[in-house]
Amino acid sequence: MILRLLFVGSRGWLSCILFLVGGLQSFGALAQPVVLKEYKSLYRNVTVIETPHSRCVRLKNKKNPFNSQSCLSLAKPDELLFxxxxxxxxxxxxxxxxxxxxxxxxxxxxxxxxxxxxxxxxxxxxxxxxxxxxxxxxxxxxxxxxxxxxxxxxxxxxxxxxxxxxxxxxxxxxxxxxxxxxxxxxxxxxxxxxxxxxxxxxxxxxxxxxxxxxxxxxxxxxxxxxxxxxxxxxxxxxxxxxxxxxxxxxxxxxxxxxxxxxxxxxxxxxxxxxxxxxxxxxxxxxxxxxxxxxxxxxxxxxxxxx
Structure with missing residues (x-):
């Protein structure tokens, strides 16, 4: 299953990989992300989560609950992560x-x-x-x-x-x-x-x-x-x-x-x-x-x- 979710960088699967293998480069461990806010949407609910090293925006998705649309490094906000x-x-x-x-x-x-x-x-x-x-x-x-x-x-x-x-x-x-x-x-x-x-x-x-x-x-x-x-x-x-x-x-x-x-x-x-x-x-x-x-x-x- 990990091989199916392999690639590091395209939106969505990246944060799932991080949960499975425990951290990567500036992301750090994502074992226990904190939900900062959830927005109720007409389309898919939007959730913002944070770890000690990163913050991500996610779309609610039953098939892939770790589907990050965007992430930023808290230490280097200008650095692109995907x-x-x-x-x-x-x-x-x-x-x-x-x-x-x-x-x-x-x-x-x-x-x-x-x-x-x-x-x-x-x-x-x-x-x-x-x-x-x-x-x-x-x-x-x-x-x-x-x-x-x-x-x-x-x-x-x-x-x-x-x-x-x-x-x-x-x-x-x-x-x-x-x-x-x-x-x-x-x-x-x-x-x-x-x-x-x-x-x-x-x-x-x-x-x-x-x-x-x-x-x-x-x-x-x-x-x-x-x-x-x-x-x-x-x-x-x-x-x-x-x-x-x-x-x-x-x-x-x-x-x-x-x-x-x-x-x-x-x-x-x-x-x-x-x-x-x-x-x-x-x-x-x-x-x-x-x-x-x-x-x-x-x-x-x-x-x-x-």
């Missing part, structure tokens, strides 16, 4: 100082907070379905809204479609929406990714937090490939952060070089940033004949519970 957030920050470091970012999914607000700290004059818009996530992030996770760091409480697909009609453009789009088990089905399809692509600026950057061991990995991969040909990824034992550009190929070697130039600046946010760089790959390890997810065919969550 693999996907480190990967996203590494890729983001290649962008200009006035980068315009759309983040789909707030979690504990760690990514918007890191972006606001790293860049000189960023503009971040986060779309989050559940207002209780925002309450938890503001009350316990050091997240603060500002004129250039705003949160919109709305379904992400509806928001993105409206942005397309308004001809809005973003330099970077982060896809990081989870419902407690995996990505909501309507945010996994080709049609959704086409809507995302529509609001990316020319050569804009898409970063998407996915897993790499689920049964639908093949279909998920060919779906991204249908909209963003020649994407690459940061990849660990069970986590994958998709990296794609609007209108150009993702060159894994060039991306490695671009990130390596920023290792010193990334040090406060990413422990062992070079290890993150080394995880960049453009290897196609999926079945290219798999069926593309569409609005009519998107059994992602069905696969997930098998």
């Amino acid at each position: 693999f996907y957030s480190k990967a996203m920050m590494a890729a983001l470091s290649t962008q200009k100082d006035d980068v315009r970012v759309l983040s789909v999914g707030l979690g504990g607000g760690t990514m918007p907070r890191a972006i606001m700290s790293y860049f000189k004059s960023p503009h971040v818009t986060t779309v989050e379905l559940d207002s209780k996530m925002l309450e938890a992030a503001e009350e316990f996770m050091h997240f603060k809204q500002a004129d250039n760091n705003r949160v919109v409480i709305q379904d992400a697909r509806y928001f993105i479609r409206k942005q397309g009609f308004a001809k809005e453009k973003y330099d970077v789009i982060l896809l990081d929406a989870f419902n407690g088990e995996y990505i909501p089905e309507h945010l996994t399809t080709r049609e959704f990714l086409e809507e995302v692509k529509k609001i990316l600026s020319p050569n804009g950057l898409l970063l998407s937090n996915t897993f790499s061991f689920r049964d639908f990995y093949n279909s998920e991969s060919v779906t991204y490939e249908a909209v963003f040909p020649d994407f690459c990824a940061f990849k660990s034992a069970g986590a994958r952060t998709v990296v794609a550009f609007n209108g150009s190929k993702c060159d894994a070697e060039k991306l490695k070089q671009d990130v390596e130039r920023n290792l010193v600046a990334l040090a406060p946010y990413i422990r062992n940033a070079r290890g993150i760089v080394n995880s960049i790959t453009d290897k196609k390890d999926w079945n290219v004949s798999a069926k593309v997810f569409t609005d009519e065919f998107s059994p992602a969550n069905l696969y997930n519970v098998q």
